[in-house]
Amino acid sequence: MRQTLLGALGIALFLVLWEVIGRLQLASISWPPLSDVLVMLADPDRRPLFQRAIGATLESTALGYLWGTTAGLLLAALAHLLPVMRRGSDRLAAVLNSVPSIALGPIFLVVLTRESTPAAVSSIHVFFIVFVSVSSGLQRATPAHRDLFSVLGADRLRRFARLELPAALPALASGLRLAWPAALIGAIIGEWFGAPRGIGILIINAMQNFQIVLLWCAVLLAVGSSLLFYGLLTLLERTAYARFS
Amino acid sequence: MDAASDMSARRPLLVRLIEDYWGILLLLIAWQLWVVANSFNPIVMPTPVAVLGDLVSYPGVYLRNVSITLAVAVFGLVAGMAVGTGLAIVAWFSPIASGLLNPLTVLFSSVPVVALIPVIARLLGYDTSTVLAIVVIITFFPSFVFASSGLRSPPPGSEDLFRVLGASRLSLLQRLALPSAMPNLAIAFKLAAAHAILAAMVAEFLMGTSGLGYLFAKTKADFQTEQAFGASAVATVISAAAFLAAGWVERRVRERYS
Numbered sequence: 001m002r003q004t005l006l007g008a009l010g011i012a013l014f015l016v017l018w019e020v021i022g023r024l025q026l027a028s029i030s031w032p033p034l035s036d037v038l039v040m041l042a043d044p045d046r047r048p049l050f051q052r053a054i055g056a057t058l059e060s061t062a063l064g065y066l067w068g069t070t071a072g073l074l075l076a077a078l079a080h081l082l083p084v085m086r087r088g089s090d091r092l093a094a095v096l097n098s099v100p101s102i103a104l105g106p107i108f109l110v111v112l113t114r115e116s117t118p119a120a121v122s123s124i125h126v127f128f129i130v131f132v133s134v135s136s137g138l139q140r141a142t143p144a145h146r147d148l149f150s151v152l153g154a155d156r157l158r159r160f161a162r163l164e165l166p167a168a169l170p171a172l173a174s175g176l177r178l179a180w181p182a183a184l185i186g187a188i189i190g191e192w193f194g195a196p197r198g199i200g201i202l203i204i205n206a207m208q209n210f211q212i213v214l215l216w217c218a219v220l221l222a223v224g225s226s227l228l229f230y231g232l233l234t235l236l237e238r239t240a241y242a243r244f245s
Numbered sequence: 246m247d248a249a250s251d252m253s254a255r256r257p258l259l260v261r262l263i264e265d266y267w268g269i270l271l272l273l274i275a276w277q278l279w280v281v282a283n284s285f286n287p288i289v290m291p292t293p294v295a296v297l298g299d300l301v302s303y304p305g306v307y308l309r310n311v312s313i314t315l316a317v318a319v320f321g322l323v324a325g326m327a328v329g330t331g332l333a334i335v336a337w338f339s340p341i342a343s344g345l346l347n348p349l350t351v352l353f354s355s356v357p358v359v360a361l362i363p364v365i366a367r368l369l370g371y372d373t374s375t376v377l378a379i380v381v382i383i384t385f386f387p388s389f390v391f392a393s394s395g396l397r398s399p400p401p402g403s404e405d406l407f408r409v410l411g412a413s414r415l416s417l418l419q420r421l422a423l424p425s426a427m428p429n430l431a432i433a434f435k436l437a438a439a440h441a442i443l444a445a446m447v448a449e450f451l452m453g454t455s456g457l458g459y460l461f462a463k464t465k466a467d468f469q470t471e472q473a474f475g476a477s478a479v480a481t482v483i484s485a486a487a488f489l490a491a492g493w494v495e496r497r498v499r500e501r502y503s
Binding site: 005028087089092093099 | 264357481
C-alpha cells in the first residue's frame with residue numbers, strides 16, 4: 001500500500017516537474033510543458049493525423065511481431081531437435097541482432113516494398129528475443145521428466161510436443177513481453193526509409209522542422225502504445241507462469 | 246560443458262567452421278548469388294565481396310569513425326552503469342527514494358528508447374556530447390532495474406544473520422547486498438553492451454555528427470553504397486563481439502558470485 005502510494009507520488013512528481021520545467025523554460029525551448037503537449041494530442045483537428053500515424057505503425061509492429069515470433073520459434077525448435085545445428089543458429093541469431101537497424105532499412109527496401117520495410121526491421125528485433133528465450137526455455141524440462149517420457153516409449157517429436165514445448169511457454173511469454181518495445185523501435189526506424197506514414201515519419205519530420213510540441217506528441221504516442229501492450233503482455237506472462245511452471 | 250568443448254577441439258577445422266557458422270555463411274552466399282543473379286547496380290545493392298574490397302581499400306576512414314563510435318559507446322556504457330548502480334544503492338538505503346523511483350524506472354525501461362533520441366537531440370544540441378548522453382541514458386535503465394532487484398535479493402536468511410551479528414547498514418551493503426547483486430549487474434552489462442554501440446550509431450545517423458552512424462548516413466546519401474554497407478558490417482562485427490565478450494564476462498561473474 002505504502003509502496004503503491006509512493007510510486008504514484010513519484011510519477012506525479014515527475015509529471016509536475018515536466019510541466020514546471022516547460023512553463024518556466026528551465027531546460028530550453030525544446031522542452032514544452034506537459035499541458036501544451038496534451039492539449040495538442042487532444043486537438044480534434046489533429047486527430048486524423050495521429051490516428052493514421054499510430055495505426056500504420058501499430059500495423060507494421062504487429063506484422064513484424066508475428067513474423068519475428070514465427071521465425072524465432074522455428075529456428076529455436078530446429079536447433080533443439082537437431083543439436084548439430086545449435087552452435088550455428090546461435091551465432092546466426094547473434095549476428096543478425098548485431099546488424100544496426102539503420103542498415104537493415106536500406107536492405108529491406110531493395111528486397112521488399114517501402115510499406116513492408118518497417119515490419120521487416122521490426123521482425124528482426126523480435127526474432128532474436130524470441131529465439132533466445134525459447135532456446136533457453138526448451139531446456140527447462142527436468143531430466144526426470146525426460147526419462148519418464150523415454151521409458152514410456154515417447155519418440156523425440158512427441159517428447160518435444162508434449163513435454164519440452166509446454167515447459168518453454170513461460171520463457172516464450174517473457175520473450176514476447178520484452179519483444180514488444182523492441183518491435184515498436186524496429187517499426188519506427190524502418191519507417192525512416194521512405195514509409196508513406198507512421199509515428200517514425202511524424203517524429204523525424206517534427207524533429208527536422210522544429211515542431212517541438214508535435215515531436216513530443218509523437219513520442220508520447222509511441223511510448224503510450226508501447227506501455228499499453230507491454231502491460232497486456234505482462235498479464236499474459238503471469239498466466240503462462242501460473243499455468244506452466 | 247567441458248565434455249562438449251573437448252569434443253569441439255577434436256573436430257576437424259572445416260567441420261567446426263561449418264557447424265559454428267553455417268547460418269552466417271549461408272546468408273553471405275545467398276546475398277552474393279542474389280545480387281549477381283539480379284545484376285543489381287552496386288549503388289542499389291553491392292555484393293559482400295565488393296563490401297569487403299572497400300573495407301580493405303580504405304582502412305583509414307573506417308578506423309577513424311570506428312574509434313569515435315567505440316569511444317562514445319564505452320564511455321557512455323561505463324557512465325550509464327555507474328549512475329544506474331549508484332542510484333540503485335541510494336534507493337537501497339532509502340525506502341522512500343526507492344518507492345518514488347521504482348515505478349518510474351520500470352515504466353521507462355519498457356519505453357522504446359530510440360523514440361526518445363530525437364527529443365534528447367533537440368534538447369541538448371546536435372553534437373558528439375549528445376550522442377554520449379543518449380548512450381548514458383539508454384544504459385542507465387537496465388543497470389538501475391537489475392541492480393535494484395539484485396541488491397534486494399540476497400540468499401534467504403543471510404540478511405537476518407547479518408542483523409543478528411550486529412552488522413551496520415554499510416557493511417551489509419558491502420559484504421552482502423553488493424556481492425549478491427553482481428550476477429544481476431552482469432546481465433545488465435550484457436544487455437547494455439551491444440545496445441550501447443547500436444544506440445550510438447542511431448544517434449550519429451540522425452544528428453550527422455561523426456562516427457560510424459554518420460559515415461553510414463553520409464555515404465548512403467552520396468551513393469557510395471559499398472562504404473555504407475562497409476560501415477554497417479564493421480558495426481555488426483563490433484556489436485556481435487561486444488555481445489559475446491559481455492556474455493563471457495557474465496558467465497564468469499555468475500560462477501564467481503553465485
